Amino acid sequence: MIEDSLEYKAQVRLLADAGRLFAQRGWVPATAGNFSARLNEEQIVITVSGRHKGHLDDSGFMVVDLEGNILSPGKTPSAETFLHIIMYRRDPSIGAVLHTHSANATVLSRLFPYGLTLNDYVVLKAFPAITSHETSLPVPVFPNTQDVPQLAAQVDDYMNRHPGVSGYLVSGHGLYTWGRSVEAAIQHVEAFEFLFECEILSRRLSP
Template sequence: MNEDYARKQLVKICALLYERELTVSAGGNMSVRLNEDEILITPSGKNKGFLTEDDFLVLDMEGKVLGGMGEPSIEAGMHLALYKANPETNAIIHCHPLNCVALTMKRKIRTDLTPEGVLLLGDVPTIGYFTPGTQALADAVASKAKSKAILMERHDAVTQGKNLIDAYNRMEELEFQAKLQMLVGRCRSLPRDEVSKLMEM
């Protein structure tokens, strides 16, 4: 992806995540794959609602900073692990949506309650708690790299996609599904034959 375009997109998506309260303050991190050897990622410690195009850092696939000021997100290792594990992933969003985090403390999320959940998300795994920024967390998330979205107990949510819009749409839908489940509690899913039909679309 063109780097200038990627920077513009990241500014817009980060601001949108902040406005929709899908992330707060300096929480969360977002990235884009620029090419086979480089990614563009958000900086550490900066409010996602007020980022500029110059705030992002270019990293190689081993985490070395190739361009930009400041420090990359402490979760850069997790982003890199996902990119390496899934060549089809070109964008990653990692943030802390309230209902997603709350649901991980109660039960596993279900995405078979509505057609949109099935179509946009598929099955969403929840991994156990790991200290943020650790290799253990990166490895645990990467083990679920084929999933469109991943939840981490008491921590956060990750979505990935072919581009930033794709990853953003999945994050928005993930939080909607979590909020729906928090509101209605336990309920019936769509019929199995309907879920199968949707999965084939």
């Protein structure tokens, strides 16, 4: 069984550690958020539905393939699984996808329903291919919907037309970002959450 493999156990440990870190920072309240990591060309490990991400253990994860088929009997994956799958299908170099649900990300997603742009921050250099703070990073915002495959198709279409996106927001919902590994994806979450906090603070302090 894939659940007995060293790769599965290593990825579960890293994702559970991410959950504890994000919970400590208030980025995954209640049962919000979902995490996944690539196991091989056809399968990913993903959080099961309805678990608090600060208290994840082995039972909080399961395996699905890139068609959305459940490979861990008796478990139910996150309702947003296809938002993860679409990224792994798009880019074989992606090793992890993380979804957080911070207050700052949620508020900005409602203030900017058509997307926002992060300009001239040094921390932008945390993202791939950005080497200078003198740049801009667009963060698209997609309307929330219960039709997750439709939303995944919208994300896929947008990214086909706008290469270079490092993350996106779902309105009233939170952040999705990714990386070559769980560690890289965590770094991107931290960078986005810092930048979102800066954006919120700048609006509070503006006359």
